[in-house]
Amino acid sequence: MSDNAGVIAPPPLIALGAIGIGFALEAIWPTVLPAREARIIAGIAIFALGFAAATWAFVAFHRAGTNVQTRLPSTDVVTRGPYRFSRNPIYLGMALGIVAVGIAAGSGWVTAMVLPFLAAIRFGVIAREERYLEGKFGAGYRDYQAQVRRWI
Numbered sequence: 736m737s738d739n740a741g742v743i744a745p746p747p748l749i750a751l752g753a754i755g756i757g758f759a760l761e762a763i764w765p766t767v768l769p770a771r772e773a774r775i776i777a778g779i780a781i782f783a784l785g786f787a788a789a790t791w792a793f794v795a796f797h798r799a800g801t802n803v804q805t806r807l808p809s810t811d812v813v814t815r816g817p818y819r820f821s822r823n824p825i826y827l828g829m830a831l832g833i834v835a836v837g838i839a840a841g842s843g844w845v846t847a848m849v850l851p852f853l854a855a856i857r858f859g860v861i862a863r864e865e866r867y868l869e870g871k872f873g874a875g876y877r878d879y880q881a882q883v884r885r886w887i
Contacts, residue, residue, distance in 0.1 A: 778839025785831025
């Protein structure tokens with residue numbers, strides 16, 4: 736048995752796939768979001784928020800001395816930094832990134848792809864990670880789950 740969560744795919748690839756599918760749908764069935772300048776400003780602001788959340792989470796992983804990549808073993812349950820508020824701040828950051836790209840590009844399809852992204856992450860990544868972490872860290876992880884929400 737390998738010492739990792741066995742997720743369906745690396746989460747960044749799932750996010751990029753969602754964006755790519757959104758742009759493909761946009762090419763077939765165009766959507767138009769109004770107010771170009773406001774969209775770009777909003778997209779940049781949302782992207783910055785998502786990037787900040789993910790960066791803060793990466794720093795917390797680094798400080799805890801555990802791996803961020805899902806294909807590598809977890810050596811600790813990270814409970815500091817953004818993990819005090821959400822068990823999945825990196826995935827929240829990715830979701831905000833998808834929404835930001837969609838808004839800035841004026842694509843309703845890309846923006847809407849956040850929903851299938853969240854479903855794929857929830858069932859193909861988080862469910863597997865939670866089983867893995869509970870199996871590896873037992874009561875310590877279950878206590879953390881009871882104290883901190885999955886999303887926000």
